[in-house]
Amino acid sequence: MPWEVRQIILGIHIFLAVNWIGGVMFIGWGVFPSVRNMKFTQQRKFFLALIQWSHRFLTAAGFGVILTGIILGTIGGPINNLVDIWYTSYGNIWLTALLIALFTLLWGVFVGYRQSVKVFSDVALWENADSGDKKPLSKALRITILLETVEISGFIALIICMVLL
Numbered sequence: 409m410p411w412e413v414r415q416i417i418l419g420i421h422i423f424l425a426v427n428w429i430g431g432v433m434f435i436g437w438g439v440f441p442s443v444r445n446m447k448f449t450q451q452r453k454f455f456l457a458l459i460q461w462s463h464r465f466l467t468a469a470g471f472g473v474i475l476t477g478i479i480l481g482t483i484g485g486p487i488n489n490l491v492d493i494w495y496t497s498y499g500n501i502w503l504t505a506l507l508i509a510l511f512t513l514l515w516g517v518f519v520g521y522r523q524s525v526k527v528f529s530d531v532a533l534w535e536n537a538d539s540g541d542k543k544p545l546s547k548a549l550r551i552t553i554l555l556e557t558v559e560i561s562g563f564i565a566l567i568i569c570m571v572l573l
Contacts, residue, residue: 417480448542449531466516470516515558
């Protein structure tokens with residue numbers, strides 16, 4: 409693969425990674441805490457709309473990161489056959505990063521997203537919180553945050569792998 413093409417793919421890979429990781433982290437650490445002054449029913453509508461809209465973009469970015477990572481390691485990199493994956497440090501780290509990225513993306517799509525939609529779609533949970541009964545909502549949000557921590561841990565592990573490459 410020509411060097412210039414590899415650099416373009418690397419640029420796309422980094423751009424998509426920033427969007428995938430940054431998007432998820434911005435929602436969790438930036439947007440989520442900033443709406444605490446809104447009524448609970450308003451928060452529910454806002455977050456349901458936000459995650460439904462951003463989900464497909466974040467999923468596409470994650471898929472793009474994985475695809476460009478495969479291209480960078482194989483066509484544009486040192487992995488030419490299975491032996492290179494199993495018997496080189498680069499191959500070991502590359503495979504580890506690929507598996508972590510796949511797990512993180514699938515976890516986000518099938519666990520984190522579904523849990524979030526479940527909590528944000530439960531109108532009674534949020535209306536009860538507006539009426540003063542906040543415990544059930546707090547419990548549901550703690551579970552959601554705990555499940556999303558798995559995704560954040562995956563991102564941290566991916567960054568470590570990239571530093572090691």
